[in-house]
Amino acid sequence: MQTSGESNREKRMARKLKLRGMSSAAANHVIDRLMRFRIEVPSWGYADTGTRFGKFTQDAAAVDIADKLADAGVTHAFTGICPTVAVHVLWDFPHGFDPAVLRLAKAQGVRIGSINPNLFQDQCYKYGSVTNRDPNIRKLALRHILDSIEIMRRVHSRVLSLWFADGVNYPGQADIRQRKALATAALKTAHEAMGRGQVMLVEYKPFEPGTYFTDFFDWGSSYVFAKAAGPQAKVLVDTGHHLPGCNIEQIVAWLIDEKMLGGFHFNDRKYADDDLTVGAIDPYQAFRIFNEIAAYEHETGKDLDIAYMIDQSHNVKPKVQAMIQTACTVQQLMAKALCVDRKALARAQAAEDTIAAEETLRAAFNLDVTPILEAVRKAMGVPESPLEAFRSSGYERQAARKRRAKRKALGLSGGSTYA
DSSP: OOOHHHHHHHHHHHHHHHHTTOOHHHHHHHHHHHHHOOOBEEGGGGBOOOOSSOOOOOTTSBOSHHHHHHHHHHHHHHHSOOOEEEEEHHHHSBTBOOHHHHHHHHHTTOEEEEEEOOOSSSGGGGGOSTTOSOHHHHHHHHHHHHHHHHHHHHHTOOEEEEOOOOEESSTTSSOHHHHHHHHHHHHHHHHHTOOTTOEEEEOOOSSSSOSSEESSOSHHHHHHHHHHHOTTEEEEEETTSSOTTOOHHHHHHHHHHTTOEEEEEEOBOSSSSOOBOTTSSOHHHHHHHHHHHHHHHHHHSSOOOOEEEEOOOOSSSOHHHHHHHHHHHHHHHHHHHHTSOHHHHHHHHHTTOHHHHHHHHHHHHHOOOHHHHHHHHHHHTSOSSHHHHHHTTOHHHHHHHHHHHHHHHHTOSSOSSOO
16 A cells, blocks of 8 residues: 555656656656666676786675675665676686585575686687687687586576687788687587577677787677577677777667677776776767667567676776666666657657757756656665665675685785686
């Protein structure tokens, strides 16, 4: 039964929305969609990670998988939209599948999400993994992918997330077409091992560590590889893996239209693959990406079945705060995209009214969706201002104290591994 306080609260929200030009019906549609919206957090985002040159450690950073899952659980408890945790097999399952990880996740109120093989850290991958000219190294890489698929099965994950650092640094160093063929063969073999309902996501990156070329260099290459691998393979778009000025929303629109968009790794960047928190540099670009998703869902009347995931490296920001900040920003930008007046936009486009069309998008981007987000969070039973609530919780201070003691007991001084 609705209390008088709740009724008054909803009336105030309705008045706020009316002042912003939104009807209650339109707001309820946005709220309903946001109630279904979820985004995955990366385990490595809670650990001491850094730049290509080093890292600055934080006392409250996660020491092990138990700490990572605890931080993920807190992130979900404060946001209500982050129930799954992406894991890196080499970092989080170093000895293979461990049922204790599942128990730890369940205790923290989260589940294991996408499985990420690690095909770039070992010294044997200096000249590539699945594209290496040494057949023994290719077998090693493929074995790791197949082992990762087995872990997927045992943790009940449906997403295999593949990023390959394969590439070369100098012209003439390698046969480009041969490497393409080797990568294709590996992906086909891996695809054959996939279970029903599982999806293989193929990521791309235009440079780094290869500076002459990378083998998975843009969305087109991932599209070709995924098509060759099989029907359960799709393209993974990392928003930081593009050359400056690239129109990412156009890529997203094309992949949606081709039914080949499998998911996102969300982050932000200024120059290269900076892995900044979403919206730190260009929130309007992220909004335009969500606009393409919202447009498809408006046209079809169904949610786009893709994986929404965060992939960022908080070198100076506190780990959990940065994750909550990004999760809330993504939720906010999705809300704004859902508020685009599709009828007005269609009229403007049909009339070739460029100003009106652009202003329709800008109006939604500039819309204050706070009342909608507050309504969603109230329905989810989480704080209306998750970041503010977390900062006042004392969790970070307590975690720092416990993890300082844990590092001392383990004899750790910062370490040299990435996560």
